Amino acid sequence: MKTVRLHLENGEHEVEMNYIPLVSTWVDGNELLNTYKQGCLIERRHRYLQTQLILDYVRPCMILVFDRIGKFVTVKPIYKTYYSPFSILIQERYILLLPNDSDLLKLSIGGIAILEENHKISKLNNSEPPIKRKIVNGMIKTITYSDKEKLPVPQVALITRVESINKIFGKLDKFIVRYKLFEGVTNGKIFILGRNQTTRIHNLNSVMDEIYRPLGFEHGKDYVMIKGNQLYNDTEDRKRYVNRSMPESKYAKWLGSIIDMEANFVWYIGKVGQFI
Numbered sequence: 001m002k003t004v005r006l007h008l009e010n011g012e013h014e015v016e017m018n019y020i021p022l023v024s025t026w027v028d029g030n031e032l033l034n035t036y037k038q039g040c041l042i043e044r045r046h047r048y049l050q051t052q053l054i055l056d057y058v059r060p061c062m063i064l065v066f067d068r069i070g071k072f073v074t075v076k077p078i079y080k081t082y083y084s085p086f087s088i089l090i091q092e093r094y095i096l097l098l099p100n101d102s103d104l105l106k107l108s109i110g111g112i113a114i115l116e117e118n119h120k121i122s123k124l125n126n127s128e129p130p131i132k133r134k135i136v137n138g139m140i141k142t143i144t145y146s147d148k149e150k151l152p153v154p155q156v157a158l159i160t161r162v163e164s165i166n167k168i169f170g171k172l173d174k175f176i177v178r179y180k181l182f183e184g185v186t187n188g189k190i191f192i193l194g195r196n197q198t199t200r201i202h203n204l205n206s207v208m209d210e211i212y213r214p215l216g217f218e219h220g221k222d223y224v225m226i227k228g229n230q231l232y233n234d235t236e237d238r239k240r241y242v243n244r245s246m247p248e249s250k251y252a253k254w255l256g257s258i259i260d261m262e263a264n265f266v267w268y269i270g271k272v273g274q275f276i
Helices: 029-035 162-168 172-179 204-215 235-241 247-251
Strands: 002-008 011-017 019-022 026-028 040-044 051-054 061-066 072-078 087-090 094-099 109-115 132-135 142-145 157-161 190-194 223-226 255-259 264-268
Touching: 026 029, 029 051, 029 061, 029 094, 040 109, 051 094, 061 087, 061 109, 072 109, 072 142, 094 109, 157 162, 157 204, 162 172, 162 190, 190 264, 204 223, 223 247, 247 255
Parallel strands: 019 040, 026 051
Antiparallel strands: 002 011, 002 109, 040 094, 051 087, 061 072, 061 094, 132 142, 157 190, 157 223, 255 264
């Protein structure tokens, strides 16, 4: 058990939480939820870039993900995995695994900090406010808003210019609701949808084929697919690419990118309307 401080929109809240320091590269989510009925906090302690969270037979739950300093990154709803093999890869350091009936899901958690026995706290960087979540039709449908210019990229991601969505379809929130593209991340300039973040549409190729192209979105001009984290999964190999741009970003003049040891990041470049 660990005492965990939750950073909320309206203050802070401390809770006792089951704590798993993970030294292997994978963990069984179903076993954890059966063992810890109220959920648990997993901290990546292994040296590899991603953790495999196995979700075979798991009951409906929510997976909240936090970066290396405890800031909220995204939420992944798991509805039902039936009886087929299913897992997701998570590159961030902290994973909060909660059953759907957890009282913690009623809170808007912007960040976490583990309180050590001597009560020295690993604090969030106050210069970078935590990501805010907007609830749409209930807790399990969320849009993640960030006020940061540079956003981390999931292992495979479809990145879209918000300006293109506004021009071709209309407002971003209406676009997301219309096509059920929840659990993506936006800072108002780009919209990032990861392969493991789709709910109704289960792969990004379907999003491009069934939504983007019929609406008139153009590759490079309006969106681009990033697959960088699949290319640099090995830690030693990744060191050779640190501080370089991600190769796929060259197809989008409006997108900047960089490869970091902890994660890959993208951001919008240029003035609004410059690349239309």
